Amino acid sequence: MRPVSIIGIGQVPVQKEQSQSLRRLGASVVRQAMLNAGVDRVDALYAANMLGSELQGQKQIAALLADEAGLPGIEALHVGAATAAGAAALRTAYLAVASGAADLVVAVGVEKMSGGVAAPALAKALDAEQEVPVGDTLISKNAELMRRYMTTYNVPEDGLAHFAVNAHRNARHNLHALYRQQTSVEQVMASRLIHHPIRLFDCSPICDGAAAVVLAPRDQAHTFTDRPVHLLGASVATDRFRLADRDQPLLLAAARLSAQRALAQAGVTLADIDFYEVHDAFSIMACLLLEAVGFAQTGEGWRLAAEQRIYREGEIPIATMGGLKARGHPIGATALYQTCEIVLQLTGRAGQNQLPEPEIALMHSVGGAGTTIVAHVFGNQ
Amino acid sequence: MRPVSIIGIGQVPVQKEQSQSLRRLGASVVRQAMLNAGVDRVDALYAANMLGSELQGQKQIAALLADEAGLPGIEALHVGAATAAGAAALRTAYLAVASGAADLVVAVGVEKMSGGVAAPALAKALDAEQEVPVGDTLISKNAELMRRYMTTYNVPEDGLAHFAVNAHRNARHNLHALYRQQTSVEQVMASRLIHHPIRLFDCSPICDGAAAVVLAPRDQAHTFTDRPVHLLGASVATDRFRLADRDQPLLLAAARLSAQRALAQAGVTLADIDFYEVHDAFSIMACLLLEAVGFAQTGEGWRLAAEQRIYREGEIPIATMGGLKARGHPIGATALYQTCEIVLQLTGRAGQNQLPEPEIALMHSVGGAGTTIVAHVFGNQ
Numbered sequence: 001m002r003p004v005s006i007i008g009i010g011q012v013p014v015q016k017e018q019s020q021s022l023r024r025l026g027a028s029v030v031r032q033a034m035l036n037a038g039v040d041r042v043d044a045l046y047a048a049n050m051l052g053s054e055l056q057g058q059k060q061i062a063a064l065l066a067d068e069a070g071l072p073g074i075e076a077l078h079v080g081a082a083t084a085a086g087a088a089a090l091r092t093a094y095l096a097v098a099s100g101a102a103d104l105v106v107a108v109g110v111e112k113m114s115g116g117v118a119a120p121a122l123a124k125a126l127d128a129e130q131e132v133p134v135g136d137t138l139i140s141k142n143a144e145l146m147r148r149y150m151t152t153y154n155v156p157e158d159g160l161a162h163f164a165v166n167a168h169r170n171a172r173h174n175l176h177a178l179y180r181q182q183t184s185v186e187q188v189m190a191s192r193l194i195h196h197p198i199r200l201f202d203c204s205p206i207c208d209g210a211a212a213v214v215l216a217p218r219d220q221a222h223t224f225t226d227r228p229v230h231l232l233g234a235s236v237a238t239d240r241f242r243l244a245d246r247d248q249p250l251l252l253a254a255a256r257l258s259a260q261r262a263l264a265q266a267g268v269t270l271a272d273i274d275f276y277e278v279h280d281a282f283s284i285m286a287c288l289l290l291e292a293v294g295f296a297q298t299g300e301g302w303r304l305a306a307e308q309r310i311y312r313e314g315e316i317p318i319a320t321m322g323g324l325k326a327r328g329h330p331i332g333a334t335a336l337y338q339t340c341e342i343v344l345q346l347t348g349r350a351g352q353n354q355l356p357e358p359e360i361a362l363m364h365s366v367g368g369a370g371t372t373i374v375a376h377v378f379g380n381q
Numbered sequence: 382m383r384p385v386s387i388i389g390i391g392q393v394p395v396q397k398e399q400s401q402s403l404r405r406l407g408a409s410v411v412r413q414a415m416l417n418a419g420v421d422r423v424d425a426l427y428a429a430n431m432l433g434s435e436l437q438g439q440k441q442i443a444a445l446l447a448d449e450a451g452l453p454g455i456e457a458l459h460v461g462a463a464t465a466a467g468a469a470a471l472r473t474a475y476l477a478v479a480s481g482a483a484d485l486v487v488a489v490g491v492e493k494m495s496g497g498v499a500a501p502a503l504a505k506a507l508d509a510e511q512e513v514p515v516g517d518t519l520i521s522k523n524a525e526l527m528r529r530y531m532t533t534y535n536v537p538e539d540g541l542a543h544f545a546v547n548a549h550r551n552a553r554h555n556l557h558a559l560y561r562q563q564t565s566v567e568q569v570m571a572s573r574l575i576h577h578p579i580r581l582f583d584c585s586p587i588c589d590g591a592a593a594v595v596l597a598p599r600d601q602a603h604t605f606t607d608r609p610v611h612l613l614g615a616s617v618a619t620d621r622f623r624l625a626d627r628d629q630p631l632l633l634a635a636a637r638l639s640a641q642r643a644l645a646q647a648g649v650t651l652a653d654i655d656f657y658e659v660h661d662a663f664s665i666m667a668c669l670l671l672e673a674v675g676f677a678q679t680g681e682g683w684r685l686a687a688e689q690r691i692y693r694e695g696e697i698p699i700a701t702m703g704g705l706k707a708r709g710h711p712i713g714a715t716a717l718y719q720t721c722e723i724v725l726q727l728t729g730r731a732g733q734n735q736l737p738e739p740e741i742a743l744m745h746s747v748g749g750a751g752t753t754i755v756a757h758v759f760g761n762q
Contacts (some may be wrong), residue, residue, distance in 0.1 A: 001480050001484060002480075003480040020663055021510065023510070024716060044617070050440070052746035053434055053435070053502075053505055054434070057462050057505055057509040057513060058508075059431070059461065059506050059748055060461075060462060060463035060506045060507075060508040060748055060752060060753060061504040061506075061620040061665070062461075062462065062619075062753070063463075063620075063622070063749070063752045063753045064508065064550060064622065066619050066623055067619065067622065072619075072620075073618050073619060073620070073622075073634070073635065073638050074618070074619060075616070075617035075618065076462075076619045076753065077460060077461070077469045077473070077617060077618065077753075078460070078461040078462060078469070079459070079460055079461075079464050079473070079474065080441075080443075080458070080459040080460070080461065081441060081443065081444070081457075081458050081459060082444075088458045088459070091458065092458070092460070092473055092476070095473070095477055095480045095482055096474040096476055098383050098480040098481070099383075099476045099480035100382040100479070100480075100484060101382060101476055101479065101615075106696065117560045121434075124438055124439060124440040124441075126435055126441075127403065127439075127445065128439040128616075130437060141746040149688070188692055195744070209384070224443050226524040231580050234482075235456070236425070236456035236457065237450065237456065237574055238443075238444040238447050238453075238454060238455060238456070238457045239444075239453075239454070240448055240453075241444070241445065241448065244437065253454070254454065257454050275403060302760070360562050367444065368439055371441060372442045372443070372444045372457065372458075375761070
């Protein structure tokens with residue numbers, strides 16, 4: 001496989017409600033990423049968008065973004081994996097460059113969740129025959145995971161609250177983050193009960209956003225930028241839909257498998273990971289991911305948060321720019337935001353959130369409640 | 382790029398209404414293609430399905446099919462390009478093998494259009510801001526193309542009727558085809574006017590179906606089958622959505638561009654193409670594709686049909702197993718059906734429809750009314 005690098009990024013501030021249309025929002029980050037990379041053309045564009053078909057009545061979004069961005073004739077495809085769509089687009093863009101089919105490729109994600117009711121469309125990520133009819137939603141499944149986790153491991157009621165505290169703390173200086181105000185364990189625990197035992201501050205917000213990156217062959221990357229970030233490993237893994245069908249519902253098998261494969265491809269171990277951009281759509285998901293990957297023993301992930309070891313100063317920083325919780329989780333765009341943030345960290349441009357000379361990052365994106373999980377490993381050397 | 386071959390195919394008969402569920406239908410052709418290839422595992426699965434989100438309330442379909450087919454943990458992603466979704470899945474599967482990221486990969490398409498109203502969901506392939514609000518649908522846009530074509534080139538009223546006649550003639554001995562009865566120019570012209578000037582027999586049917594193929598690296602293909610078919614070239618091209626925004630609305634620019642690129646990659650010319658599996662969702666689309674690719678001069682494509690030069694015995698056979706018109710057009714599955722049929726032709730297993738020793742085939746898939754067009758070139762040597 002031909003090695004692949006990221007040579008440009010583009011992102012807009014996440015908002016509760018964007019005035020720009022889906023096409024303009026998406027095209028604006030495509031152009032921004034191309035400008036950042038210093039390129040005026042690309043060979044292909046892979047787009048992620050989960051809810052446009054329901055909320056904007058729009059399919060064939062990849063061709064629409066290519067058109068709106070003024071890229072006539074280029075290859076453009078729509079790639080999905082429910083809430084992991086952005087990572088699926090990055091994965092496909094990677095395959096296009098790695099194969100040699102294309103040199104310059106954009107991966108873009110865009111989502112407008114405002115102005116509609118997102119929850120029923122989000123629930124289509126579940127099994128429509130076996131889960132939706134019995135009342136399951138993405139929130140109810142995460143609530144079930146959290147309930148089981150708290151009970152099984154005897155976790156104190158506020159055991160997961162530090163995930164939100166960390167996320168808000170890191171969002172403070174991220175100009176693209178939706179929630180930049182700080183929070184505390186007390187505020188998290190006082191927030192509204194959404195779906196027992198999940199409270200408002202255990203959830204990432206419904207919001208609008210778009211982000212994009214430009215990929216190029218590694219051996220050409222230095223002609224575009226003096227600070228390329230390399231995509232060292234990538235893997236997608238899948239799991240059963242229903243928790244009852246999984247051997248160990250509290251162990252995200254697809255997270256473990258995808259991380260193992262991506263780390264192996266990158267030729268690094270967990271000990272080499274300087275920070276971990278996690279899919280904290282819900283606090284419990286961040287916790288289970290930390291355990292699945294191996295940063296914590298089973299049942300001990302919450303302690304990494306409670307003991308502040310996930311903070312930027314800690315042993316395994318997560319959500320270093322606010323995460324899904326505080327930067328926001330505009331579904332199809334989320335993994336591209338994560339990628340932009342990883343690029344900022346690995347190129348020393350993360351501002352007041354800058355980690356001390358990080359070299360290797362791991363990123364996870366989760367489709368549904370752990371059904372499709374995409375891992376990417378990035379490095380700056 | 383690592384050369385890629387097809388080592389197995391699977392398809393079920395197209396039906397007006399399938400009793401099997403979407404997941405079972407899709408999983409059955411995945412297993413059938415794997416059985417045909419003689420493999421009991423694959424590394425990845427790329428799935429196409431356009432309408433499941435609306436008609437079955439199901440997203441994340443790739444993971445669902447992997448689960449249902451008993452393929453735990455594998456990579457699975459959903460790929461789309463509206464009505465060209467099946468070709469988009471084949472394209473992505475090709476990239477995965479060509480890059481070296483995977484060795485054995487399934488591309489699968491499945492669609493159940495029965496039991497719901499497909500037209501509004503199909504219209505989401507158009508521009509939701511500029512086309513749908515003014516009443517455009519996929520049918521109305523094809524009607525507009527046909528109206529312009531007939532007028533511009535002074536085509537006799539029954540000038541396009543032979544496209545349907547040819548398709549039904551070729552479907553007769555295809556056990557997977559929906560419509561195996563024959564038709565005539567008179568019957569086509571007597572059929573109901575659907576949307577002026579499109580008659581019922583100018584349209585492919587609403588139906589259910591699924592098809593899949595297994596890809597492998599070419600240098601390993603002979604360990605699985607003594608008759609591999611090679612994917613010699615592949616390209617995706619895009620065009621503006623609105624006809625009014627295209628320089629020449631009657632010239633499908635994305636068809637021309639994608640064919641040129643795919644032929645160049647394959648190292649062949651138009652003269653080398655023994656047959657052309659065309660996206661005859663509407664007769665006018667087949668006609669415009671023949672012209673865009675260069676099999677006919679502009680305004681002359683209809684003569685290829687009227688003079689029976691598209692028949693199996695003609696100079697450029699199209700829709701050799703019935704095409705979208707008579708085999709059926711279960712959207713996400715269509716390009717995989719086309720691929721299965723090309724494999725049958727190129728391996729001498731097309732039965733009574735067998736062409737005399739064909740070596741090279743071209744396939745086109747169309748997203749929307751010419752917005753995303755995917756070309757693939759196949760060969761048996």
